[in-house]
Amino acid sequence: MKPSLLKRFVYFGNKRYCPICEKYSRKFDKYGINAREDALCIHCNSLERHRLVWLYLQEKTTLLDGSPRKVLHIAPEPCLETKFRRILGTEYITADLNNPKAQIKMDVTKIPFDNETFDVIYCSHVLEHVPDDRKAIREFYRVLKKDSWALILVPINVDRTIEDLSVTNPKERERLFGQHDHVRKYGPDFIKRVKESGFHAEIVLPQDFLNTDRIRVCGIGKGTPLFKCNKN
Numbered sequence: 001m002k003p004s005l006l007k008r009f010v011y012f013g014n015k016r017y018c019p020i021c022e023k024y025s026r027k028f029d030k031y032g033i034n035a036r037e038d039a040l041c042i043h044c045n046s047l048e049r050h051r052l053v054w055l056y057l058q059e060k061t062t063l064l065d066g067s068p069r070k071v072l073h074i075a076p077e078p079c080l081e082t083k084f085r086r087i088l089g090t091e092y093i094t095a096d097l098n099n100p101k102a103q104i105k106m107d108v109t110k111i112p113f114d115n116e117t118f119d120v121i122y123c124s125h126v127l128e129h130v131p132d133d134r135k136a137i138r139e140f141y142r143v144l145k146k147d148s149w150a151l152i153l154v155p156i157n158v159d160r161t162i163e164d165l166s167v168t169n170p171k172e173r174e175r176l177f178g179q180h181d182h183v184r185k186y187g188p189d190f191i192k193r194v195k196e197s198g199f200h201a202e203i204v205l206p207q208d209f210l211n212t213d214r215i216r217v218c219g220i221g222k223g224t225p226l227f228k229c230n231k232n
Contacts, residue, residue, distance in 0.1 A: 003042045007228050011042050017217050020046045020054045020079050023156045028219045033179070046079040049124060049153055052206055052220045054080065056151075059209050063088075069119040072111075073145070075126045076102060108136040116145045124153040133163055137197045141231055152194065152228040160187040191227060199229040 003011070026103035028201040033049060039047055046054075055176025057063050062070070064087055073084060084092050095111075098103035108123070109132050121140050126134040137227060140150050155178075163184030167173055170180035177185050183205035194201040204226040206215050214224060 007042055015217070016219055018044060018046055019051055019218055020044055022081060034087055041079070041219075043179055044079040046077075047055070048220050049224055050077055050079055052224055052226065053118075053122070053124065053151065054083070054154070055210060055214075055218065055220075056204065056226055060204075063120060065196045070117065071120045071122065072113075072118045074106075074108060074121070074123040075099065076123070090130060100191050109144050110176075111139045113143045115142055117143045118139060119145055121150040122149065125155060127152070127154050127183055128177070128186060131183055134193055134196065137194055138200075141197045141199060142228070144231045146231060148231055150199070150231075152227040152229055154186045154189060154190055154227075156186050156190070156223075156225055158185045158187045161185065161189050161193075162187075188225070194229050198231070200232050201229045
């Protein structure tokens with residue numbers, strides 16, 4: 001959906017650049033329950049994490065080089081789905097439990113594919129909604145081919161993961177976990193859950209591969225982590 005003429009006028013400029021849609025703006029728009037400044041691209045609706053993922057895939061992987069790969073994209077974000085489908089073609093599969101536009105209706109704790117099916121799995125801001133996130137991670141490991149990888153993002157907003165699956169009241173979940181449909185808050189110790197499933201995992205921060213100017217221009221927070229999970 002293209003921005004209105006008024007929005008394009010208000011945001012006209014070149015101080016911000018979206019690497020996904022490759023368009024400039026004066027700044028990014030506000031976004032979120034507690035609205036974050038400089039977050040949403042007015043052209044393609046990408047957020048900070050989407051732009052970070054795209055840059056990481058461009059700079060640090062060969063996923064976008066046109067070689068054939070079977071990719072599972074869980075809870076596909078429209079701004080990325082369009083680009084992935086154009087590059088990856090028919091081997092690119094989208095899956096979601098509730099989104100009717102996804103190709104497959106799927107519970108991440110019961111992935112309906114054989115062992116060692118995929119070359120890459122991308123899953124962003126899903127596991128905080130899943131009661132048995134460890135089972136989901138084990139499923140990612142199971143359906144990945146050997147020497148393949150998953151890229152997982154979860155919101156990191158506490159020092160140590162907190163969860164209480166007995167809490168089912170939406171208002172109490174919102175109070176404890178930030179959203180009514182979240183079942184936990186993750187800390188950096190999330191990586192331990194990933195490693196429990198057999199992955200060799202690492203935390204990648206924007207400043208590990210991007211300079212300060214690029215982080216600023218692309219509107220990416222320095223504290224946003226990616227979890228690169230290799231099945232060796």
